[in-house]
Amino acid sequence: MTQTLTGPHTLEVALGDRSYPIHIGPGLLGEPGGLAPWLAGRQVMIVTNETVATLYLERCRKALPDDLELCELVLPDGEATKNLEHVSRIWDALLEAGFNRRCTLVALGGGVIGDMVGFAAACYQRGVAFIQVPTTLLAQVDSSVGGKTGVNHPLGKNMIGAFWQPRAVLIDTDTLATLPPRELSAGLAEVIKYGLIRDADFLAWLEQALPALRDLAPAALAHAIQRSCALKAEIVAEDETEQGVRALLNLGHTFGHAIEAHQGYGNWLHGEAVGTGMLMAAELSARLGWLTTDDVERVRAILRAAGLPLEAPAEMGVDDFLSRMRLDKKNVDSRLRLVLLPALGDACVDDATPEVTLATLLEQFPRG
Ligand SMILES: NC(=O)c1ccc[n+]([C@@H]2O[C@H](COP(=O)([O-])OP(=O)(O)OC[C@H]3O[C@@H](n4cnc5c(N)ncnc54)[C@H](O)[C@@H]3O)[C@@H](O)[C@H]2O)c1
Ligand SMILES: O=C(O)C(=O)C[C@@H](O)[C@H](O)[C@H](O)COP(=O)(O)O
Ligand SMILES: [Zn+2]
Numbered sequence: 057m058t059q060t061l062t063g064p065h066t067l068e069v070a071l072g073d074r075s076y077p078i079h080i081g082p083g084l085l086g087e088p089g090g091l092a093p094w095l096a097g098r099q100v101m102i103v104t105n106e107t108v109a110t111l112y113l114e115r116c117r118k119a120l121p122d123d124l125e126l127c128e129l130v131l132p133d134g135e136a137t138k139n140l141e142h143v144s145r146i147w148d149a150l151l152e153a154g155f156n157r158r159c160t161l162v163a164l165g166g167g168v169i170g171d172m173v174g175f176a177a178a179c180y181q182r183g184v185a186f187i188q189v190p191t192t193l194l195a196q197v198d199s200s201v202g203g204k205t206g207v208n209h210p211l212g213k214n215m216i217g218a219f220w221q222p223r224a225v226l227i228d229t230d231t232l233a234t235l236p237p238r239e240l241s242a243g244l245a246e247v248i249k250y251g252l253i254r255d256a257d258f259l260a261w262l263e264q265a266l267p268a269l270r271d272l273a274p275a276a277l278a279h280a281i282q283r284s285c286a287l288k289a290e291i292v293a294e295d296e297t298e299q300g301v302r303a304l305l306n307l308g309h310t311f312g313h314a315i316e317a318h319q320g321y322g323n324w325l326h327g328e329a330v331g332t333g334m335l336m337a338a339e340l341s342a343r344l345g346w347l348t349t350d351d352v353e354r355v356r357a358i359l360r361a362a363g364l365p366l367e368a369p370a371e372m373g374v375d376d377f378l379s380r381m382r383l384d385k386k387n388v389d390s391r392l393r394l395v396l397l398p399a400l401g402d403a404c405v406d407d408a409t410p411e412v413t414l415a416t417l418l419e420q421f422p423r424g
Contacts, residue, residue, distance in 0.1 A: 062081075062082065062229075062274045062275050062278040063081060063082075064079065064080065064081030064084070065079075065080045065081060065278070065282050066078065066079050066080070067080070067282070067285050067286055067289055068289065069201060069202070069221070069289045069292055069293060070289070070293040071221060071292070071293060071296060074221050076094075076221060076222060076223055076224050076225065077224050077225070078200075078201060078224075078225040078227065078285050078289065079224070079225070079226050079227065080196075080227040080229065080278070080281055080282055080285065081227070081228070081229060081278075082228065082229050082230045082274070083228065083230055084119075084226055084227065084228040085112065085115040085116055085118075085119050085189065085226070085228040085230070085231070086115055086118065086119075086228075086230075087119060088118055088119070089119065089120070089121050090119040090226065091116075091119040091120050091162065091187060091189075091224075091226065092120065092121050093224070094160070094185070094187050094223040094224040095120075095121075095124075095160045095185070096158045096159065096160045096184065096185035096223075097156075097158030097159060097160070098123065098124050098125050098158075099124070099125045099127075099153070099155045099156065099158065099159035099160070100120060100124050100125070100126050100127070100159065100160050100161075100162065101126075101127040101128070101129060101146075101149065101150060101153065101155065101159065101160075101161050101162065102116055102117070102120075102126070102127075102128045102129070102162045102164055103128075103129045103131065103146055103161055103162065103163055103164065103165075103169060103172075103173045103176075104116075104128075104129075104130055104131070104163075104164040104165050104169060105130065105131050105132065105133040105137075105165050105168070105169055106130055106131075106132060106133050107133045108133075108164055108165040108166075108169070108191055109128075109130045109164075111191075111231070111234055112164060112191060112231060113128065113130075113164065115228075116162065116164050116189060119226075120162075125153070125155075127149065127153045127155075129145070129146060129149045131145065131146075131169070131172075133168075134168070134322050135168055135208070135316075135321040135322035135325075135326070136320070136321050136322045137168065137172075138168045138171060138172055138207050138208050138321065139207050139208060139209075140207055140216065142172055142207075143172050143175055143176050143179075143207060146161070146172065146173065146176035146180075147176060147179070147180055150176075150180055155180075155184075156181065157181045157182075157183075157184055158184075158185075159180075159184050159185070160184070160185040160186065160187060160223070161173050161176065161177045161180075161184065161185070161186040161187070162186070162187050162189060163186060163187065163188050163189060163190075163200075163222075164189045164191065165189075165190075165191055165192075165195070166190065166191060166192035166194065166195045166199075166239075167190075167192065167194055167195045167198070167199035167200075167326065170188050170190060170195050170199050170200050170205075171199060171204070171205050171206055171207065171214070171217070172205075172207060173186055173205075174186055174188070174203070174204075174205030174206075174220055174222065175205040175206050175207060175216075175217055175218060175220070177205075177220060178205055178218040178219075178220030179218070183220065185223050186220075186222050186223065187222055187223055187224050187225075187226065188200035188201075188222045188224070188225040188226070189225075189226050189228070190225065190227060191228075191231040191232075191235075192232075192235055192239055192242075192243055193232055193235060193239070193240055193242075193243025193244065193247070193277075193281075194239070194242055194243035194245075194246055194326065194327050195243075196227045196229070196232075196243070196281050196285075197243060197246050197247050197250075197280070197281055197284035197285060197288070198243075198246040198284065198288060198305075200222070200225045200227070201225055201285055201288045201289060201292065202221075202288055202289075202291075202292040202296075202302075202305075203219045203220050203221035203222065203292070203296065204217065204219060205217050205218055205219070205220050206218065208317075208321055210317075211317070211383060212313065212317055212380065212383045212384075213313035213316055213317055213321075214313075214385075215383075215385075219296060219297050221296075225285075227281060227285075229274070229277060229278060229281065232272060232277065233272065237270070237363065238325065238363075239325065239327075240269075240270065240272075240363075241270070241327065241328070241331075241362050241363035241364055242325040242326060242327025242328055242331075242364075243327055244266070244269060244270075244327070244362040244363070244364070245308075245327035245328065245330045245331035245334070245359070245362065245364055246284070246327060246330065247262065247269075247280050247284050248262060248331070248334070248358055248359065248362060249305070249307050249308065249330065249334060250283070250284050250287045250288070251400075251401065252307060252334060252338075252355070252397060252400060252401065252403065253304045253305070253307050253395070253397075253401075253402075253403035254287055254291075254304070254401065254402075254403070255283070255287060255401060256399075256400055256401025256402075257401075258283050258287075259358070259400060259401055261279075262280070262358060263354075263357075263358055263361070265279075265280070266358070266361040266362055267361070269362075270362070270363065288305065291304070291305060303386055303393070303395060303405050304395055304403045304404075304405070306386060306395050307330075307333075307334055307337055307395040307397070307403055308330040308331065308332075308333030308334030308335075308336070308337050308395070309330055309333060309395070310333065310337075310381050310384050310386065310392070310394055310395070311329075311332065311333030311336045311337065311368075311377065311381070312326070312329035312330040312331075312332065312333030312334075313329070313333075313380065313384065314372075314376070314377050314380035314381050315329040315332065315333065315368065315369060315372065316329045317380055318369070318372055318376050318377075318380060319369055319372075324365075324369070327364070328364055328365050331359050331362070331364035331365065332359075332364070332365055332366065332367070332368055334355065334359070335352075335355055335356060335359055335366060336368070336417065336418075336421055337394065337395060337396055337397060338351065338352045338355040338356075338397055339352055339417055339421065340394070340396060340409065340413070340414065340417045341396045341397040341398070343413055343416075343417060344396065344406075344409065344413065346396065346397060346398045346399070347397055347398075347399070347400070351397075351399075351400050354400065355400070365424065366422070366424075367421075367422045367423055367424030368421055368422070368423050368424070369423065369424070370423045370424060372423070374415055374418040374419050377418045378414075378415070378418070386405070388407070391407045392407065392409070392414070393405050393406070393407045394406050394407075394409055394414075396409070
C-alpha cells in the first residue's frame with residue numbers, strides 16, 4: 057500500500073445537504089481565520105478542557121475571525137466528566153451569553169469534549185451548528201467523524217445521546233506532538249479496528265508501521281489518519297444512524313464498554329478497553345470456527361505492538377461482563393448482538409452465538 061503525503065488532505069462525509077469536510081494536515085489550527093467558512097453566525101463558543109486549553113486554546117482563537125461575539129468555556133478533564141452535569145454547564149454558558157440558534161460551538165479536545173459538545177449542540181434550542189477540532193489520535197480517527205454524540209450513564213456507556221453531525225472536522229496533526237504515549241496507544245486501538253473490520257491491506261500495513269506510528273513519524277501518522285477517516289466516512293455515508301453496516305464500527309465495544317463501566321469511567325481508557333474487547337471478539341470468532349489460531353495470534357501481536365493491554369480486569373467475573381453486555385445498544389429484545397470476525401478484514405454482526413460459548417470465553421479469557 058502506498059503512503060499518501062503528509063501535507064493537507066481533505067475528505068468528505070457524504071450526507072446530502074448535511075455533507076461536511078474533514079481537513080487533515082499539520083498546522084491547520086495555526087491558519088488565521090481557518091475556521092471561518094463553517095460558522096453559522098457571529099456568536100461562537102469554544103468549549104475545551106483544562107489540559108487542552110493550556111496547549112491549544114490560543115491557537116484555536118487565531119483560527120477564528122476577529123469580529124465575533126466569542127465565548128470560551130473550559131471544563132475539567134476526564135472521562136468521568138462525560139455526563140449531563142457537564143453538558144448542562146455548556147447550556148448554562150450559552151444562555152448566559154445570550155446565544156441564539158445561529159451560534160456555533162467549537163469542540164476543541166479529545167473524544168470526551170467532542171461527544172459532549174456535539175450533544176450540547178444537538179439539544180440547544182433544538183439544534184445548533186458545531187465544528188469538531190479533535191486533538192487526540194482517537195478523536196482524529198474516530199470520534200470527531202460521524203455524528204455520534206452523547207454522555208455516559210453510571211449503568212452504561214454513551215447511553216444518553218443523539219446523532220448530530222458537525223459542520224466540519226479540522227484535524228491539526230501537529231497537536232499529537234503533546235499527546236501522552238498511553239493516549240496514543242488508545243487511539244491506535246480504533247485505527248487497528250478499521251483494518252480488522254474492513255481493510256486487510258491496511259491491517260498488514262499497520263503491522264509493520266506500528267513502531268513508526270508510536271514514534272509519531274509524520275508520514276505514517278498522516279496515512280493512518282487519512283485511511284481511518286476515509287473508512288469511517290464511507291461507512292457513515294452508507295448508514296448514518298446504525299441500521300446496518302455502521303454497527304461494525306462497534307467491534308470490541310460490547311466487551312470494552314462493559315469494562316469501562318465496571319471499572320469506573322476513566323480507569324481504563326476507551327481505546328484500551330476496545331483493544332482488549334477486540335481480542336475477546338477475535339477469540340470468540342475462533343471458538344465459532346471462523347478465525348484460525350494464527351489469526352488470533354496476529355490480533356494479539358498487533359495489539360501488543362500498539363502498547364495495549366491484552367488481559368481483562370482481574371476483578372471482572374463472567375456475570376459482571378454479561379450483565380453490562382445485556383444493556384448494549386445493539387441488542388434487539390433480549391438477544392445479544394456481537395460484532396465478530398469471519399476473517400481478518402471482514403466483520404459481521406452475530407446474534408446466534410451460543411450463550412455457553414460466550415460464557416466459556418468470558419471465563420477462560422486471561423485476567424491481569
Ligand atoms: N462519537 C464517537 O463516534 C466516538 C468514537 C470513539 C470514542 N468516542 C468517545 O471518545 C472518548 C475517548 O476520547 P479520547 O481518547 O480522545 O479521550 P479524552 O477526550 O479523555 O482525551 C484523552 C486525554 O488527552 C488529553 N488531551 C487531548 N488532546 C491532547 C493533546 N493534543 N495533547 C495532550 N493531551 C491531550 C485530554 O485532556 C485527556 O486527558 C470516550 O468517551 C469514547 O466513548 C466516541
Ligand atoms: O461511530 C460509530 O458508530 C462507532 O461505533 C465508533 C465507536 O468507536 C465509538 O466508541 C462509539 O461512540 C460507540 O458508539 P455506541 O453506539 O456503541 O455507544
Ligand atoms: Zn470506540
